C-alpha cells in the first residue's frame with residue numbers, strides 16, 4: 001500500500017485528507033501538536049495509521065521527528081504539508097508565530113521530504129498554499145506573505161527536480177476559503193466557502209493527476225486570474 005505522511009492532520013483539511021486517503025487504502029503517518037487528536041484518529045481510521053506529535057516551529061525537533069516517522073513507516077511516497085496558522089490584523093507576536101510555522105516550519109519539513117525523495121529517486125510533495133499568495137493582503141499581511149513563500153519554494157523545488165531529471169512531483173495547492181477551524185476563528189464575512197470534504201476530494205484528484213498547481217475549489221482560479229491581472233491602483237482599493 002502507498003504511504004503518505006500528513007503534517008498538520010489533527011484538524012481541517014489535513015484531517016479530512018487523512019479520512020479520505022485512509023478509505024482509499026493508504027498507509028498513513030499523521031502529525032500535529034495535539035497528541036490526543038492523533039490518538040483519536042488512529043483509533044477511528046481504518047488501515048495502518050502511524051502517529052507522531054510534532055511542532056513544526058521547533059524545527060530541529062520536527063526534522064528528527066519526521067525522519068523517525070519515515071523510518072518507522074518503512075518509507076514514504078507522498079508528503080502533504082498542511083500545517084499552518086493565520087491571524088487577521090496580527091500583532092508582531094502573532095505575525096512572528098505565522099512566520100515560524102508557515103515559513104520556517106514549512107521549509108524545514110519540505111527540505112526533509114525533498115531530500116528523502118531525492119535519495120529514493122521518486123516521491124510526491126504537496127504544499128498547502130493559498131490564493132492569498134498571489135497578492136499581498138492588508139488584513140493578513142504576514143499570512144499572505146507566508147503563502148507566497150510556500151508557492152515560491154515549491155516552484156523552486158519543481159525546477160530543481162526537473163533539472164536533476166528526478167521523478168519527484170511537486171504540487172502547489174492554492175486554496176480559496178474552505179470551511180475549517182482556521183477560517184471559523186477568523187470571523188469575517190467570506191464568500192465561496194467550500195465544505196472541507198469537497199476541498200479534500202479536489203486535492204486528492206490534483207494529487208492523482210500529478211498537477212503542478214491546483215486551485216481548490218476550482219472556481220477560485222477565476223479569483224486568482226483576477227488578482228493577477230488587476231493593476232496596483234485597483235488592488236489597493238479592494
Ligand SMILES: NC(=O)c1ccc[n+]([C@@H]2O[C@H](COP(=O)([O-])OP(=O)(O)OC[C@H]3O[C@@H](n4cnc5c(N)ncnc54)[C@H](OP(=O)(O)O)[C@@H]3O)[C@@H](O)[C@H]2O)c1
Nearest residue numbers: 008010011012013032033034055056083084175178180182
Ligand atoms: N481553510 C482555508 O480556508 C484555507 C485557505 C487557504 C489555505 N489554507 C491552508 O491550509 C492549511 C490547513 O489549514 P486548515 O484550514 O485545515 O486549518 P486548521 O483546521 O486550523 O488545521 C491546521 C493544522 O495545522 C496544524 N498545525 C498548526 N500549527 C502547527 C505547528 N506549529 N506544528 C505542527 N502542526 C501545526 C494543526 O495541528 P495542531 O494544532 O494539533 O498542531 C492542524 O492540524 C494551512 O496551511 C492553511 O494556511 C486554508
